[in-house]
Amino acid sequence: MDLSFNAEERAFQDEVRGFIAKNLTEEMKRATALTPSVFSDPDIGMAWQRALHRRGWGAPGWPVEYGGPVWTPAQRWIFETESARAGVPNVNVMGVKMVGPVIIGFGSPEQKNFYLPRILSGEDYWCQGYSEPGSGSDLSSLKTRAVRDGDDYIINGTKIWTTHAHHANRMFALVRTSDGPRQQDGISFILIDMKTPGITTRPILTIGGDHEVNQVFFDDVRVPVANRVGDEGKGWTYGKYLLEFERGSGIASAKLREGLKAIAELAESDLTGRAIDSPDIAARISEVEIDIDALEMTELRVLSALQTGQNPGAVSSILKLRNSEIRQAVTRLGVDVIGHDALAVEPMRPLYKLNHEPAVPEEMLTVVPEYLNGRAYTIFGGTSEIQRDIIAKMMLGI
Structure with missing residues (x-):
């Protein structure tokens, strides 16, 4: 494989280096170097996300029509490599690299118009509601349930190991809306406002001393049906699609x-x-x-x-x-x-x-x-x- 750059790619490399030199403050760089987690604290990471958004680089990998930059694979590789070399903060991975692609792929026009710009700008900070006590690797056995009540779902249950739930104002979650012959049947993909009444977030301190993860409890939490992504009961398909981006994007x-x-x-x-x-x-x-x-x-x-x-x-x-x-x-x-x-x-x-x-x-x-x-x-x-x-x-x- 030929990894040498042509003149256009070398010019882009200089452009990326210039952008980083102009926007990466010493405070951001030091904070990133002294962060043990793969997740930057929001006050650091989201400042960098806003700088990227102003330049039009906030969502590498997104289609151009939704705000992604017009980059070749080589340019994407140059951007990621130069960012790592300079020690830039991590952006809100849950938003840009996880729920964003799902909304692009399966969301309604209204969801795309509302959520995607807020992900790009850093206005929304997302967490992931997947794992539950007893439903980790066997995620399809999840028990958090959403019962339809008119134009709303009423959600009860709990999620665990929820990274940065104490910072997030939005959660994307897998919940059970019905029962089927297989555990994977009847799971739906829901977008939740973390300020909704009935949501309680409790910290979990890890062995490294970090407050990174949490347990989140849902007690009669009312969420509009309009916040469901895609079809009811198809959440397992959307959730697997998201995990492919989490693991490989x-x-x-x-x-x-x-x-x-x-x-x-x-x-x-x-x-x-x-x-x-x-x-x-x-x-x-x-x-x-x-x-x-x-x-x-x-x-x-x-x-x-x-x-x-x-x-x-x-x-x-x-x-x-x-x-x-x-x-x-x-x-x-x-x-x-x-x-x-x-x-x-x-x-x-x-x-x-x-x-x-x-x-x-x-x-x-x-x-x-x-x-x-x-x-x-x-x-x-x-x-x-x-x-x-x-x-x-x-x-x-x-």
Whole structure:
């Protein structure tokens, strides 16, 4: 595969670099570097989303008629790579990369006209209502129920591991509207205003010390039927479509490469006593780098398919599986590189708002929180076991 850029692509690369230099503040960059999660806090991430929106770059991958930029696959790759290299914040992934494509693909004209501009501008901040206690990997067994009452649904139940529900003003959720011969039957895809009476959000603190996820309770929550996306009972189809975009619509290799680069620089520094001199550390860095190269090639193939209007398909499970495993490999490597300094604990969050001297140098501050936060990589968005099942059935015919 020829990855050399032509003159037009090099000019676009310069344009992206110029945009980042003009709009990425030192505050945003430092906050992103000191965020252990793959999700940026809204005050950082949405500021970047608004800057992208002003430039017309707020939704790479969206059709042009809905506000997506007119980019070739090479330009999309350049944008993602330069963004990772510069350390830009993550935008609201739930909006741009997840519910947005579902609304574009299955939403009514009224839903498209109302929600899509608000996603682009950052006016709406979304969370995902999928998992429930007892319905995680077996998502089709979900029990949160929506009962039709005139022009409304009345929703009762609970969702768990709901990332940034404490920040979000909107949720897209899978709810059961009827019962059928299969568990997947009777599930509908609903858009919910998080300020609706009857919604309670309770925090869950993770082992890394972060308040990232929550449990959300619905007690007689009244939601208009007009907020249902597509047909009643077809939510399982729309939910699977969304997961393909969650797992396969990004360029994870660029950020993985920057993460590995940061660990390699630590290993070469006096802060770690030149951990790179350990043959084991040096070999593992090389092994992870090779894995990132392989992932990058697969991402480029998927990116080309997306650019022609195709959804990622089952190959998105390969991307999700390998991205998760490589992320964990990078974070494990980081903990081994810093050695005894991994015993230091900094409980305050967010780390970029620390007002005291941390126990370890700032370059090491996120290593352990990222490692602990990263234990969930092989669980959220579909466990690795589920991804292997999908690959076996859809790609290998087993």
